[in-house]
Amino acid sequence: MLKKTICILLILLFTLPVIASPTLEESSGALLQTIWKTQTIDGLNGGIWVIPEDAINQYFAAHANSNKAKNPTLKLLGDNKMVVTFDSSLGRVGLTCEIKQFVHNQAESYAEVYIRKKEVANKPILTWMLKFISIGAIADLYGNPLKDVKQFDARFDGNTLKVNFRPLVEKSLLSSNIGNKVEISRITTREGALELHTNMKATDLLGIIMGI
Template structure:
């Protein structure tokens, strides 16, 4: 059963009438279900506190689901090894086992941009199409804790220059179910702020924020309790 907070903040009534609220609750049910499927109460609390820690096995689960029945890459995993470094391992049909050690230079999401920049520390790199595909999947798997799993068919670009790669996955996030969700004029995806991602041993620390009005936060918390 979907409920809304009984004690709404005082300033909320100046933004929406209770008659409007009752009329909209039924229409908002699909959006509320999307939020419930994507977030839990602890995730919202951690986003607001500024630190979300995601174990490697959670990201690897997203990667396994993402590669599906790909005809070239049979397995794709990450291993956080600390000091801002990731080890990415791909089992491929043609090249066999490919291992890349990368340093995350930037991982950022705001309502204006979503960027991951990596520096590959290995000297020998796979071909660019494969490298682009791998980095696309890794960037979206890292974001999955916040927005759910995303179809990368559209809305993602990868620019590789030498051993540096920049992945722009902003539009891919907004093409997702979570990205299209809107709650009383606010997109939860707009509210998520990720300032950086720091790999530690066995996990990645995301430094975050939640840019959402207090009355909407109260609704989201109530929804997830």
């Protein structure tokens, strides 16, 4: 369950690089359309790109299901908080998380997510036990379940997941003319949406597209 839980969190963190990949499948057109419709003139002029909750859940539905973690869904809250839920052999698992850092620039790409609460629906005793067990402690006992993944480097410090996803963006964002100019200074959340604060304003994007 630990590996599937972490992978679902990483899918959220990597939604932007994956949908920006030049190898994006045609079937993902609806996902891009959902994201584009959410943008506003004021937001784009300020370099703020919005990823709606619906788009992330569409991505989850298409790419994040497995035999051990089914029907994953995301609920975005304010103050950089989110709730990820999915069906597992233990029942419906809910993780309340907080995005502590998300940085992408020409030199580095990393994120930190803190897992504030771990719950299993209708299993209060198990939920109570999980309060005293950090993901870091589980990883220390059973090994880092993501150590062999080449697209990113993930390590654990208590209930904080620290991810260096530079190898991933080098194969996606950095391989495109627009992507290699994008820098993300931070991420904020509001009810139903994720906001990426970037250096890419509407005029910058237009200039790149037109070759100015």
